[in-house]
Amino acid sequence: MEMPRPDVLVLAGKARIVARLRSLLPGDSVIDAPEELRVYECDALTAYRCPPLAAVLPRTTEEVSALLRVCWEEGVPVVPRGSGTSLAGGAMPTADAVILGVSRMTRVLETDYENRFIRVEAGRTNLSVSAAVEAEGFFYAPDPSSQLACAIGGNIAMNSGGAHCLKYGVTTNNLLGVRLVQMDGTVVTLGGPWGEPAGLDLLGVVCGSEGQLGVVTEAWLRILPKPEGARPVLVGFNSNEVAGACVADIIRAGLLPVAIEFMDRPCIRATEAFAKAGYPDCEALLIIEVEGSDAEIAEQLARIKQIAMAHDPVEFREAADEDQARRIWLGRKSAFGAMGQLGDYMCLDGTIPVSSLPHVLKRIGEMSQDFGLKVGNVFHAGDGNMHPLILFDANKPGDLEICEAFGAEILKLCVEVGGCLTGEHGVGIEKRDLMSVQFAPEDMEAQMRVKDVFDPKWLLNPAKVFPLGITASRRAG
Amino acid sequence: MRPTTEAELAEAVVGATAPLLVRGGGTRTLGAVGGEVLETGGLTGITLYEPAALTLVVRAGTPLAEIEAVLAAERQRLAFEPPDLCALLARTGVSTIGGVVAANASGPRRLQVGGARDALLGVRFVDGLGRVVKNGGRVMKNVTGYDLVKLMAGSRGVLGVLTEVCFKLQAIPEAEATLVIEGLGDDDGLAALRAALGSPFDITGAARHSGRSLVRVEGMAGSVTYRLARLRALVPGDVTVVEGVESARLWREVRDVAPLVASEGDIWRISTLPTAAAAVVAWTEAEALWDWAGGLIWLCAAPGQGADIAATVAGCGHATLIRGEGGPVFPPEAAEVAALAAGLRAKFDPRGILNRGMMG
Incomplete structure (x- = not known):
C-alpha cells in the first residue's frame, strides 16, 4: 500500500516535538519509545503497518486542543484513533505522524x-454507552459488530452501522452534537442535544469524515427506550435468488x-463446522429479527412466515425460547470467526440496491472461479450492505495481491449496479484508490474543498479517503 | 430563469453576473434575499422508483404533491412528512421536492424516523461556479467519501442548486391512531408527551396545541391496539382515541401549523429541549404549538419580541423567524461555527451569488 514519504524535517525534529508535547501533557500521556509504539502501527487492517513518530493519550478537550496546536505549528500530521478497530486502515499512521488516541x-x-440523550467522551466504547443507560431501560442503537471494543469517536469518524440499523439508522441518524477540536486547536460545538442545527448541518459532514476534519472529544447521542422483547426466525432456501x-x-x-x-452456502458450511449452531444445509439462509411485546412479535412473525412460505423455503425455524433464539444468532455471530478458521480472509463492505442481490451474488461466484479464491457471503440483506469474505493464504506469495484484485472487482461491480464501495467500514487506505470508480474528479474536488476549510494545511489523517495522486498538492501545501 | 435540464441550469449559473435568488416553488423561502430568480420548477420527473427497494430518485423541481400521489398509489410515503406551510406563510406556489430538501422540512414523525436529511440518500447539485457535483447514491448504507448529502439538506441553496435527490421511502402502515389527552395544563400536558416518548411503545407523533396533547402510534393493527392500551395507562388526563383518517387529519394540522394560521403576530420556529418547552413559552402571552414532544415550538408572538425570544432560548436551542417583519430571520451562530460556514460558502460559491444574505 503506497503511503506518502514521511516529512524528513518532522522526523529530524522528533526530539523537539516530543519535548513540546511533554510540556503540555502529563508524562505518561506522551509515548515515543519504539517498543511502546508498536501497538499503534496498525488497526484491524493488519496487512499494513508503520510505527508512528509518537502517540499521545490526552484526557481532556483542552489537552487535545493544546497538542493539536503544537502539531499544527510544527507541521506534524495527526492520526486520530479510537480503539483501533477500523477494518479500512482509518487509524494507520505514517512514520512522521502523531497518533492521537x-x-x-x-x-x-x-x-x-x-430529553433522551447522553453526553459522553469520545473514547467511551459503543457497548458501554448502552450499558450506562440500561438500568433505566434505554439503549444506544448503532451496534457495529466490534461494539465491545470500538470507541464512539471512531464510530462518528466512520459513521458506523451495525446489524440493527435497518430500523434504527446508522451513527449519523443517532448523533445530536459534538465538541470538535480543529487542527489549529480551535474548539467548536456542532449541533447540541436539541438535534437541529441553527445553520448549515456541519455535524452531518463531520460524521463519516474519517477523522479528517477535526478530532471529536465529546458527543451528544440519542438514546431510545428498549423494546419489550425481540425474537429471530431462521429461513433456509435452495437458492440465493429466492432468498433475495x-x-x-x-x-x-x-x-x-x-x-x-x-x-x-460457503458461509453456512464454515459456520456449522465451527460453531455447530444446527443450521440447515442449504444454499442460503435468512435470519430475520422483529421486536415488540409477545403479541406484537407473533403478529409480525405470522406475516413474515406467510411471505416466506410463498417462496417454498427448505426450513422456517421459529425460536420457541431464549435458548433457541440464541442458537439462531450463534452461527451468524460466529461467521467471521468461522471463516477465519478456513484461512486468512479479506472482508469487503460494498452496498448494492436490494434488487441486485441475486445478480451480484451470482457474479461473485463466477469471479471466485476466475480468481481461484473462495468467497463466503454474510451480510445485512435488508439494506443491501454486502460482506463478501475472500479467503486467501497470507503465507503464499502473491495470494494477497490476487485477493486485493478480486476484491476491487467486486467493489467495481457494486458501483456498476448502482451501489457504493463501502456501506459502513469506511474508505481509509483500503479503498482510497478505488474512489475514482465511484466519483468523478469534480465530485471528489467538492469533498476535498470541505477539508480545505476545516484543515487548510491537510495535516489531519491526510493520506486517507482520497487517491494520493489528487491530494498531493494539497498535502504538500 | 427557469432551466429545464441540469446542463441549462449550470449554464445559467456560469453566465450569472449578479446575485441569484434560488428557489423551488417559493413556498418556504425565508428572509428577504434579492437577486434574479433562478427557479428549479422546470427540472421535473421521477428518474427511478423501486418500491421493493424503498427507493425514489427524482428531479429537484418535481412538485411534492405529485410525488406523494405516486408513492401513495404503492402504499408508500416520505416518512418525514414534510409540512405544507403555504397557509401559514400566505404563499401560493407549488412546493417542490428540492425546496423540501433545501429547507430540511420535516414534520411530526421526525422524532421517530428522523428528518428529511435522514431520509435523503443522494444528491446532485450545481455549485456557485456552475460545477455539477454528485454525492451519496441510492443505497441505504453508504460511507464512501464525505457526506455532502447531509450538508446540502437544509442549506437553503447557499452552497449549490439541487438538481436531483434520492430518498429512502417508508411503507404506509396498516393502522394509525392518536390518543387525545385533555384536562391538563401545559406543564403536565408536555410532561405526558415526554413520558409517552420514554416508553417502549414506538411513538410516531407527540404534539400539543389548543389545550390538548396528542400521541400517535402506527403499525400493524394488533400492535396499534396493544400500544394504545398501554399508553392509556401511562398518561394522566382525560383520554380519548381517534383512529384512521381522523387521526391523520389531526397530524396534518400539526404538520402544517394550522392552529396558528389565523393568529396575528410573528411566527417563530424554536428548536429546544423538551424539558424547556413549557418555560420557553410561559413568559409570553403567545400562542404556541408544540411538536416533537416539545423539542419544536411554533410560537405566535407580538412583533418586536425577537431579542427576548433569542435570550430565552440561548443555551437551550435556537429560534428562526418564519413569518413577520424585522430580523434577523436566522439565529446567530458561535463565531467559530460561523467561520466554518462562511468558509464552505466561499469554497462552493466563491462569487457569493447564491442566495446572498440568507442564513447569516
Whole structure:
C-alpha cells in the first residue's frame, strides 16, 4: 500500500516535538519509545503497518486542543484513533505522524432520560454507552459488530452501522452534537442535544469524515427506550435468488424487521463446522429479527412466515425460547470467526440496491472461479450492505495481491449496479484508490474543498479517503 | 430563469453576473434575499422508483404533491412528512421536492424516523461556479467519501442548486391512531408527551396545541391496539382515541401549523429541549404549538419580541423567524461555527451569488 514519504524535517525534529508535547501533557500521556509504539502501527487492517513518530493519550478537550496546536505549528500530521478497530486502515499512521488516541477519555458527562440523550467522551466504547443507560431501560442503537471494543469517536469518524440499523439508522441518524477540536486547536460545538442545527448541518459532514476534519472529544447521542422483547426466525432456501426475492417481498410488504441477515452456502458450511449452531444445509439462509411485546412479535412473525412460505423455503425455524433464539444468532455471530478458521480472509463492505442481490451474488461466484479464491457471503440483506469474505493464504506469495484484485472487482461491480464501495467500514487506505470508480474528479474536488476549510494545511489523517495522486498538492501545501 | 435540464441550469449559473435568488416553488423561502430568480420548477420527473427497494430518485423541481400521489398509489410515503406551510406563510406556489430538501422540512414523525436529511440518500447539485457535483447514491448504507448529502439538506441553496435527490421511502402502515389527552395544563400536558416518548411503545407523533396533547402510534393493527392500551395507562388526563383518517387529519394540522394560521403576530420556529418547552413559552402571552414532544415550538408572538425570544432560548436551542417583519430571520451562530460556514460558502460559491444574505 503506497503511503506518502514521511516529512524528513518532522522526523529530524522528533526530539523537539516530543519535548513540546511533554510540556503540555502529563508524562505518561506522551509515548515515543519504539517498543511502546508498536501497538499503534496498525488497526484491524493488519496487512499494513508503520510505527508512528509518537502517540499521545490526552484526557481532556483542552489537552487535545493544546497538542493539536503544537502539531499544527510544527507541521506534524495527526492520526486520530479510537480503539483501533477500523477494518479500512482509518487509524494507520505514517512514520512522521502523531497518533492521537482518545482511549483515556471515557467518561459519561451527562444522561438525560426525559430529553433522551447522553453526553459522553469520545473514547467511551459503543457497548458501554448502552450499558450506562440500561438500568433505566434505554439503549444506544448503532451496534457495529466490534461494539465491545470500538470507541464512539471512531464510530462518528466512520459513521458506523451495525446489524440493527435497518430500523434504527446508522451513527449519523443517532448523533445530536459534538465538541470538535480543529487542527489549529480551535474548539467548536456542532449541533447540541436539541438535534437541529441553527445553520448549515456541519455535524452531518463531520460524521463519516474519517477523522479528517477535526478530532471529536465529546458527543451528544440519542438514546431510545428498549423494546419489550425481540425474537429471530431462521429461513433456509435452495437458492440465493429466492432468498433475495423473499427479502424484497418482506420490505415491499411494509414490514420493518430490525434486522435481515443473509448467509450463503460457503458461509453456512464454515459456520456449522465451527460453531455447530444446527443450521440447515442449504444454499442460503435468512435470519430475520422483529421486536415488540409477545403479541406484537407473533403478529409480525405470522406475516413474515406467510411471505416466506410463498417462496417454498427448505426450513422456517421459529425460536420457541431464549435458548433457541440464541442458537439462531450463534452461527451468524460466529461467521467471521468461522471463516477465519478456513484461512486468512479479506472482508469487503460494498452496498448494492436490494434488487441486485441475486445478480451480484451470482457474479461473485463466477469471479471466485476466475480468481481461484473462495468467497463466503454474510451480510445485512435488508439494506443491501454486502460482506463478501475472500479467503486467501497470507503465507503464499502473491495470494494477497490476487485477493486485493478480486476484491476491487467486486467493489467495481457494486458501483456498476448502482451501489457504493463501502456501506459502513469506511474508505481509509483500503479503498482510497478505488474512489475514482465511484466519483468523478469534480465530485471528489467538492469533498476535498470541505477539508480545505476545516484543515487548510491537510495535516489531519491526510493520506486517507482520497487517491494520493489528487491530494498531493494539497498535502504538500 | 427557469432551466429545464441540469446542463441549462449550470449554464445559467456560469453566465450569472449578479446575485441569484434560488428557489423551488417559493413556498418556504425565508428572509428577504434579492437577486434574479433562478427557479428549479422546470427540472421535473421521477428518474427511478423501486418500491421493493424503498427507493425514489427524482428531479429537484418535481412538485411534492405529485410525488406523494405516486408513492401513495404503492402504499408508500416520505416518512418525514414534510409540512405544507403555504397557509401559514400566505404563499401560493407549488412546493417542490428540492425546496423540501433545501429547507430540511420535516414534520411530526421526525422524532421517530428522523428528518428529511435522514431520509435523503443522494444528491446532485450545481455549485456557485456552475460545477455539477454528485454525492451519496441510492443505497441505504453508504460511507464512501464525505457526506455532502447531509450538508446540502437544509442549506437553503447557499452552497449549490439541487438538481436531483434520492430518498429512502417508508411503507404506509396498516393502522394509525392518536390518543387525545385533555384536562391538563401545559406543564403536565408536555410532561405526558415526554413520558409517552420514554416508553417502549414506538411513538410516531407527540404534539400539543389548543389545550390538548396528542400521541400517535402506527403499525400493524394488533400492535396499534396493544400500544394504545398501554399508553392509556401511562398518561394522566382525560383520554380519548381517534383512529384512521381522523387521526391523520389531526397530524396534518400539526404538520402544517394550522392552529396558528389565523393568529396575528410573528411566527417563530424554536428548536429546544423538551424539558424547556413549557418555560420557553410561559413568559409570553403567545400562542404556541408544540411538536416533537416539545423539542419544536411554533410560537405566535407580538412583533418586536425577537431579542427576548433569542435570550430565552440561548443555551437551550435556537429560534428562526418564519413569518413577520424585522430580523434577523436566522439565529446567530458561535463565531467559530460561523467561520466554518462562511468558509464552505466561499469554497462552493466563491462569487457569493447564491442566495446572498440568507442564513447569516
